[in-house]
C-alpha cells in the first residue's frame with residue numbers, strides 16, 4: 001500500500017506515492033535523485049545523511065518518507081545560491097575541510113543550521129568541537145572542519161559569544 | 162629556454178575537487194544512476210564457526226520480486242577459493258575464502274547465500290526466508306593461545322599457524338650475549354578497522370549489445386580488479402571496464418583483492434544480462450570488511466650501560482582471522498619497520514600469522530608500522546627507565562645520523578625492496594619536537610600540577626615510514642585540441658587524497674599553468690590501462706614523477722612547435738601563464754591551445770571559427786608529415802619505476818591529562834614533526850597528518866573490535882564501536898622538515914600513513930608518565946577509561 005506525500009524540497013514542491021517503510025534518505029537519493037545526501041550507517045550515528053527539515057538539522061536515515069509529508073526540506077544540492085557557494089561551503093574549501101567528501105554534505109548542513117540558529121556563536125575550539133560532535137569524519141581529523149566553522153561564522157557576520 | 166612561471170609545487174592551493182563535492186555533485190558508486198538495477202542482499206553467517214547442515218533457499222527463490230538466489234552450488238567454477246596473492250615459503254598453510262561458504266562457516270558475517278531481487282528491501286525479505294541449520298564448532302578467538310593449543314580453525318590443516326618466518330640483520334645472538342643490559346616485554350595492539358565513512362559498493366552492468374561489462378567498484382585498485390575479473394570471468398580487457406568514481410575513504414580496506422562481492426556482483430550481471438548492485442550496510446562493513454592491527458609483540462633490546470642499543474629481538478603473532486589472501490604483507494611491513502629511526506645493527510624479527518574465527522585482516526593505514534613502532538618505542542622507554550637515563554637522551558644517542566644515509570638494514574625488506582633509509586635529519590626532527598612540546602620545562606610543570614592534584618604526562622616517539630613502493634605508475638598528459646585544457650590520465654584511483662589538485666600542480670609546474678587549468682582523470686580502466694593503485698603511501702611518489710616526465714615531453718614538443726610558429730629559436734622561448742613567448746617580447750607568444758590546434762592538420766574552422774586564429778602563425782611543422790612520430794596531438798606519456806623506496810620520518814610528542822578517578826584521558830598538546838621530502842601541497846600534507854593522527858588516536862584510546870568467547874562480534878555498530886568525534890581528537894601542531902629524497906627527480910616521499918604510526922606509542926607513554934606516582938605500566942593499545950582504572954588498581958601504588 002503506497003501513501004501520498006507532498007513536501008517542498010529545495011524550494012520545489014514534490015508529490016509522490018511511497019511505500020510506508022521507505023526511508024527518507026532512500027527517498028531523496030533514489031526517488032528524487034538527490035544523491036548528495038549520503039548514507040554512512042543507517043542507524044543515526046554518523047550524520048552523513050543530515051539534511052535540514054524545516055530549517056533544523058535532522059538525520060534522514062532516521063525518518064520515513066511518509067513522515068516528511070508537509071515539511072520543507074533543504075539538502076546539499078539546494079544550499080548554494082546559483083554560482084555562489086554558501087559561506088559554509090566556501091569555508092570548507094578555504095580551510096581544506098574535506099578530503100573524500102563523503103561526510104561533507106552532512107557536516108555542511110549541520111554547521112549551517114548551527115550558525116543560522118543564533119546571532120552569536122562561541123568560536124572557541126571546545127565549543128566548535130561540541131557543536132560538530134554529531135557527525136563522524138574519518139579523513140580530516142576534524143581540525144580543518146573546526147577552522148571552517150570559524151571562517152564561515154565570520155563570513156556570515158556572527159559575533160563571537 | 163627557461164620556465165618563467167613561479168613554482169606551483171609547494172603551494173597550498175585550494176583543491177580542484179572541492180566545488181563539486183561541496184555542492185553534492187560527487188559521484189560515489191551508490192550515486193551512479195541505474196534505476197533498472199537488481200539489488201543484492203547476502204545471507205551471512207550468524208556464528209563464528211559451524212558446519213552447514215541444511216541450506217535451503219527454495220522459499221527465498223519463490224518470493225515475489227526475487228530474480229535469483231545463489232549458494233556455492235550455483236557458482237560452478239566460481240565456487241573455488243579466491244586467489245592467494247602473495248604465496249611464500251614462510252606461508253606453508255595458506256587458506257583463502259570461497260565467495261560463498263561451502264560446508265563450513267569460519268567467521269560471523271561470512272557470505273553463505275546471495276539473493277538478487279528487484280530492490281534491496283525485497284532482497285532482505287527473501288534472505289529471511291532462507292532455511293539455515295548449523296552445527297556449532299568450537300570457535301578460535303584468542304590468537305596467542307591458538308598458536309599451540311585448542312581447536313583448529315581449518316580442520317584439514319595441522320595447525321592454526323598459517324605463516325612463520327624470521328628475518329635477521331647482523332648477529333643478534335652475539336649482541337645479546339655481549340649486552341650489558343637487556344630489557345624484554347610483551348606489547349599488544351588490538352583489532353580495529355579502517356572504517357571509511359562510505360561502506361563498500363559494487364554495481365555491474367552488462368551491455369547486451371556489445372557484450373561489455375562495466376563494473377563500478379569502491380576499490381582503491383581498478384586495474385588489479387580488472388585483471389582479476391578478466392581472469393575469473395573470461396572476458397577480454399576491451400570488454401571489461403572497472404570504474405572507481407568518487408570513493409568515500411579507503412585507508413587500505415578498499416585496496417583488498419578480491420572481496421567475494423567484487424566477483425559475485427559482476428558475475429550476476431554477466432549471467433543475468435542485467436545491471437546488478439550491492440551496497441554494503443554498516444553492519445556488514447563491521448562484520449565482513451577486513452580488519453587490522455591485532456598483533457602481540459614480545460620485544461627485547463640489548464644495550465650498553467651508557468645507552469647504546471646494540472641488538473633487537475622481536476617475536477610477534479598476528480591475529481589473522483579466518484583467511485590469508487594477502488599473505489605476509491602486514492607482518493612484513495611490521496617487521497621492516499621494527500628498528501624504527503635507530504641505528505640498531507643487530508636485529509632478529511620473527512612473525513607468525515595465526516588463524517582465528519574472525520574476519521580476515523589486510524592492510525589498513527599504517528599497516529604493521531603502528532604495532533611494531535608501539536613495541537619498539539615502549540621498549541625504548543623501558544630501557545631508559547632501567548638505565549636511569551632520560552628517554553629523549555636515549556633516543557638521541559641511537560638515532561640514525563644524517564651522514565649515515567643511505568642507511569641499509571640488510572636482511573629486512575619493505576615491499577620487496579631491501580630496507581635502505583634514503584635521507585632525512587632524524588636528530589633535527591627530535592630536537593624540533595622536544596622544543597615544540599617544551600620537553601625541558603615539562604618535569605617542573607608536571608610536579609607543580611601534581612601538587613594541585615592534576616596528573617599530566619608526556620609521551621614521545623620517533624618513527625620511519627617506508628613509502629613509494631613500485632613497481633611503477635604511469636601518466637598521459639595531453640592538451641585537448643580546440644579547448645586547450647590540459648588533461649592528465651593515470652591508472653590510479655582516489656579516495657580523498659587530493660590527486661585532482663596535487664597531480665595538477667605537478668603538470669602545471671612543468672607547463673607554466675595554474676593548477677585549476679589541469680584536469681585529472683583517474684579510476685577508469687578504459688582511460689588508462691596500466692598501474693597498481695592507491696595504497697601504501699605510493700601514489701604521489703610514483704605518479705607525480707610519471708606526470709612530471711610526461712609533462713616535460715609535452716613541454717619539449719610545445720617548445721619545438723612554438724619555435725616554428727613564432728619563427729624563433731627554442732632557446733629564446735619562455736613558458737608561463739599557459740603561453741610560450743619570446744623572452745623579452747611578451748607579445749610574440751602562442752598559447753598551448755593554439756599549438757594544440759596548429760599541430761593537427763584536421764581543423765574544423767567552419768565549426769569553430771576561433772581555431773582559425775592559428776593561421777596568423779607560421780606553420781607548426783617545417784614539413785607536412787609528422788616529425789619523430791609525434792602525431793597530430795600535443796601529448797606525452799611516461800612511467801616511473803622507483804629503484805628503491807623512499808623513507809619519510811618524524812617525531813610525535815603529546816601531553817595528556819589523566820583523571821585517575823574516572824580513568825578519563827584528555828590530550829592537552831599534540832605535536833608532530835614530519836619530513837616527507839619535498840611537499841607538493843603543504844595544506845594537503847597537513848590534512849593527511851591530521852587524519853592519520855586521528856586514526857592513531859582512535860587506536861590508542863577508543864576503537865577495538867570486541868569478540869566474545871564464542872566469536873560473536875559484540876560491537877558491530879557506530880553506537881558501540883567508539884569512533885572518535887571532534888570532541889575526542891586533539892588539535893595537532895605540525896612542524897615540517899623537507900629533506901628531499903635522492904631517489905626521484907622531484908625529491909618526493911609519501912605522506913599518507915605517517916600520522917597513524919606513533920599515536921598509540923605516544924599516548925601510552927604519556928599515560929604511563931602521568932600515572933608514574935601509581936607505578937602504572939602501559940603495554941597495550943587501545944586503553945579506555947575502565948582499563949586505565951584497572952591499571953591503577955593493579956599497580957603497586959594503586960591501592961593506596
Ligand code: FES
Nearest residue numbers: 040041042047061
Ligand atoms: S546514515 Fe544517517 S546517521 Fe548515519
Ligand code: FES
Nearest residue numbers: 099103137138139
Ligand atoms: S572527508 Fe572523508 S569522511 Fe570526512
